[in-house]
Amino acid sequence: MKNGVDASAIMKKYEVVIGLEVHAQLLTDTKIFCRCSTKFGAEPNTQTCQVCIGMPGVLPVMNRKAIEYAIRTGLAMNCSIAPYSRFARKNYFYPDLPKNYQISQYELPLCEHGLVEIIIDNEVKRIGITRIHMEEDAGKNIHEGKGDHSFVDLNRTGVPLMEIVSEPDLRSPREAAEYMKKLRGILRYLGVCDGNMEQGSLRCDANISVRPFGQKEFGTRTELKNINSFKFVEKALEYEIKRQISVIEDGGKIIQETRLWDSAAGVTLSMRSKEEAHDYRYFPEPDLAPVVVGQDWIAEIKKSLPELPDEKRNRFMTQYGLPDHDAELLTVERAVADWFELAVQAGSQPKAVANWMMGDLMRMLNEDNKSIEDVTLKPDQMAGMLKMIDEGTISGKIAKTVFEAMYRTGKNAEDIVKEQGLVQISDTSEIEKAVDDILAKSPGEIERFRAGDEKLIGFFVGQVMKATKGKANPKILNDLLIKKLRV
Ligand code: ADP
Ligand code: MG
Ligand code: ZN
Numbered sequence: 001m002k003n004g005v006d007a008s009a010i011m012k013k014y015e016v017v018i019g020l021e022v023h024a025q026l027l028t029d030t031k032i033f034c035r036c037s038t039k040f041g042a043e044p045n046t047q048t049c050q051v052c053i054g055m056p057g058v059l060p061v062m063n064r065k066a067i068e069y070a071i072r073t074g075l076a077m078n079c080s081i082a083p084y085s086r087f088a089r090k091n092y093f094y095p096d097l098p099k100n101y102q103i104s105q106y107e108l109p110l111c112e113h114g115l116v117e118i119i120i121d122n123e124v125k126r127i128g129i130t131r132i133h134m135e136e137d138a139g140k141n142i143h144e145g146k147g148d149h150s151f152v153d154l155n156r157t158g159v160p161l162m163e164i165v166s167e168p169d170l171r172s173p174r175e176a177a178e179y180m181k182k183l184r185g186i187l188r189y190l191g192v193c194d195g196n197m198e199q200g201s202l203r204c205d206a207n208i209s210v211r212p213f214g215q216k217e218f219g220t221r222t223e224l225k226n227i228n229s230f231k232f233v234e235k236a237l238e239y240e241i242k243r244q245i246s247v248i249e250d251g252g253k254i255i256q257e258t259r260l261w262d263s264a265a266g267v268t269l270s271m272r273s274k275e276e277a278h279d280y281r282y283f284p285e286p287d288l289a290p291v292v293v294g295q296d297w298i299a300e301i302k303k304s305l306p307e308l309p310d311e312k313r314n315r316f317m318t319q320y321g322l323p324d325h326d327a328e329l330l331t332v333e334r335a336v337a338d339w340f341e342l343a344v345q346a347g348s349q350p351k352a353v354a355n356w357m358m359g360d361l362m363r364m365l366n367e368d369n370k371s372i373e374d375v376t377l378k379p380d381q382m383a384g385m386l387k388m389i390d391e392g393t394i395s396g397k398i399a400k401t402v403f404e405a406m407y408r409t410g411k412n413a414e415d416i417v418k419e420q421g422l423v424q425i426s427d428t429s430e431i432e433k434a435v436d437d438i439l440a441k442s443p444g445e446i447e448r449f450r451a452g453d454e455k456l457i458g459f460f461v462g463q464v465m466k467a468t469k470g471k472a473n474p475k476i477l478n479d480l481l482i483k484k485l486r487v
Contacts, residue, residue: 010245010249011241011242011245013212013213014210014211014212014213014241014245014248015171015210015211015212015213015215016171016172016173016208016209016210016237016241017168017170017171017208017209017210017211017218017219017221018168018170018171018172018173018175018176018206018207018208018237019130019165019166019167019168019169019170019206019207019221020164020165020166020170020176020179020180020204020205020206020207021163021164021165021166021204021205021206021207022163022164022165022166022180022183022202022203022204023161023162023163023164023202023203023204023205024073024161024162024164024183024187024192024193024195024201024202025038025137025159025160025161025193025194025200025201025202026065026066026069026070026159026160026161026162026192026193027069027191027192027193027194028063028065028066028069028160029065030063031052031063031136031157031158031159031160032060032062032063032066032103032134032136032158032159032160033051033052033060033061033062033063033103033136033158033288034049034051034052034060034061034158035049036048036049036051036052036158038159038160040199040201041199042155044142044151044153044154044155045153045154045155046155047155048154048155048157051158052154052157052158053098053154053157054097054098054099054100054157059287060103060285060287060288062288062289062291063160066134066160067110067134067291067293068301069160069162069190069192070110070111070132070134070162070192071110071111071293071297071298071301072190072192072301072304072305073111073132073162073164073186073187073190073192074110074111074114074132075298075301075302075305076186076189076190076305076308077111077114077115077116077129077132077164077186078114078115078116078129079111079112079113079114079129079131079132080111080112080113080114081110081111081293081298082108082109082110082111082112082291082293083292083293083294083295084108084290084291084292084293085105085108085109085110085290085291085293086105086107086108086284086285086290086291087103087104087105087134087284087285087288087291088103088104088105088106088107088282088283088284088285089101089102089103089104089282089283089284089285090102090103090104090106090135090280090282091280091281091282092278092280094138095141095150095152096138096139096140096141096152096154096157097138097139097157098139098154098157102135102136102138103135103136103285103288104133104134104135104136104163105133105134105135106133106282107282108290109131109132109133109134110132110133110134110291110293111129111131111132111133112129112130112131112132113128113129113130113131114128114129114132115127115128115129116129116166116179116182116183116186117182117310118175118178118179118182119178119324119325119328120174120175120178122323122324122325124324125175126169127166127167127169127170127175127179128166128167128169129164129165129166129167130165130166130167131165132162132163132164132165133162133163133165134160134161134162134163135161135162135163136157136158136159136160136161137156137157137158137159137160137161138156138157139152139153139154139155139156139157140152140153140155140156162192162193164183166179168207168209168218173233173234173235173237173238173241174234176206176233176234176237177230177231177233177234180204180230180233181230181332182309182332183202184197184202185309185331185332185333185334186308186309187202188333188334189306189308189309189334190305190306190308197228197229197230198228198229200228203227203228204227204228204233205223205224205225205227206223206224206227206233206236206237207221207222207223207224208221208222208224208237208240208241208244209221209222209244209254210241210244210245210248219244219248219254220253220254220255220256221254221256222240222244222254222255222256222257222258222259222268223257223258223259224236224237224240224258224259224260224261224268225258225259225260225261225271226260226261226263227261232261232263235261235263235266236261236268239266239267239268240259240268243268255273256273257270257271257272257273258270258271258272258273259271306334309331309332312331312337313327313328313331314327316330316331316337316340320344320350320351320354321350321351322350322351322354326351326354326358329358330354330357330358333371333372335371335372335373336357336372339357339372339379340353340354340357340379342378342379342380343357343379343380343382343383343386345379346379346380346382346383346384347383347387348382348383348386348387349386352386352389353382353383353386356382356386356403357382360400360403360404360407361377361403361407364404364407375407376410377406377407377410381406381412381413382403382406384412384413384414385399385402385403385406385413388402388413388414388417392424392426392473392475393417393423393424394413394417394422394423394424395424395470395471395472395473395474397470398417398422398424398470398471401420401422402416402417402422405420422471423471424471424472424473425468425471425472425473426473426476428476428480431464431468431472431473431476431477431480432480434464434467434468434472435460435464435477435480435481435484436484437467438460438463438464438467439460439484439485442459442460442463445459445460446485449485450485450486457478457481457482457485460481460485461474461477461478461481464477464481465477
């Protein structure tokens with residue numbers, strides 16, 4: 001697969017199959033089996049007790065809030081909630097795991113058979129959720145900056161996690177990233193996880209295989225670990241698709257293995273193969289009672305669920321007449337959706353608000369790596385600016401400058417327009433003067449226009465706009481030009 005053109009033709013022969021295992025840290029104040037704090041960023045080993053450092057003889061006590069949060073998530077992702085589920089011990093030896101086993105769920109998870117919707121190319125696609133199970137986090141080994149020593153921080157040990165396992169329903173890196181964003185949105189709407197990928201409260205392992213189109217059986221998969229951003233989900237998967245296809249095209253076989261995404265080098269590296277894979281010797285956790293969830297509790301939690309992204313998206317489509325693409329983009333994050341609705345309530349046209357938010361606002365937020373909660377710009381300020389456009393005080397073009405200044409300074413549109421003298425010129429005689437000036441300088445263009453080259457109208461508009469610093473009212477300018485040119 002050396003030649004670029006051939007390579008892309010070869011890539012097209014293969015279908016990509018992806019399934020994600022997403023770990024989400026639950027936003028409980030205390031750990032899953034003890035009362036230690038879960039707060040991020042404390043001095044190493046200051047948030048530990050006999051239970052979470054695995055002293056012999058201690059007993060875990062289930063955190064009811066953690067179960068409630070997992071049920072909330074299960075319901076929001078359309079899962080059935082098991083009336084009876086159980087914890088299990090997953091046995092392995094590693095320095096960050098003082099008990100030498102992780103308490104997890106195995107054959108009887110709390111939630112199963114769910115689904116989540118994503119929008120891909122303006123179409124709804126349903127991604128199956130195989131299961132959501134609960135488990136405790138392990139500690140953290142620290143190697144960097146410690147010379148030839150390694151250290152272990154057990155603050156994270158026993159922090160409650162959910163593992164959300166998808167069906168192999170995803171068909172491209174972009175779908176995987178969209179799905180991940182959707183999960184993050186739902187978790188944040190529910191308030192069960194802060195979705196902070198940099199701090200590791202949301203992490204993902206991606207399983208991926210390729211198969212020639214038309215083949216029924218899945219190809220052999222690899223599992224990619226260590227992915228901690230949406231960008232890296234896509235990049236790691238893109239890399240792995242190319243790698244797998246070129247192995248197959250060169251007559252080789254994919255080995256089922258775990259690979260590590262090296263974000264600095266932009267490659268995946270083999271970590272361990274299936275043959276070396278652990279035998280975890282799972283068995284039921286004898287120190288915890290099975291989890292029995294009554295229908296009344298489920299009903300109560302169901303009642304307490306907020307409006308979720310998909311419902312909100314559908315409502316935005318019917319109530320505000322937005323296309324599904326816009327509605328999806330504006331509802332993935334609750335804060336974005338709220339901002340939109342406030343701007344509309346302040347009297348703006350929904351589609352105009354949507355366009356400004358999806359265009360200029362999101363671009364600037366992206367560039368500054370900020371979220372909507374971080375900016376001083378308020379929805380009613382956007383409404384104020386849109387009103388000035390509607391009333392013809394500023395042109396749409398000038399509004400771009402005004403909007404950027406609003407975003408940077410937090411000032412109102414009116415003040416910016418006044419300070420910078422950006423008011424649109426709607427005085428016909430003033431525009432006419434500018435038009436006459438330009439016409440006097442352009443006899444050749446006038447002749448060509450009159451000979452039939454009507455595209456030249458753009459040239460005249462451009463010249464007048466330049467002379468008026470973009471402030472001429474476009475409608476008046478256009479009418480004047482047509483009147484004067486078509487004599
Ligand atoms: P394990 O227990 O080894 O992690 P699972 O069967 O639970 O394996 O699968 C884990 C993830 O791998 C799931 O998200 C599933 O959708 C995905 N998966 C399974 N088979 C394939 C495959 N052939 N290609 C891509 N993804 C797959
Ligand atoms: Mg796995
Ligand atoms: Zn503890």
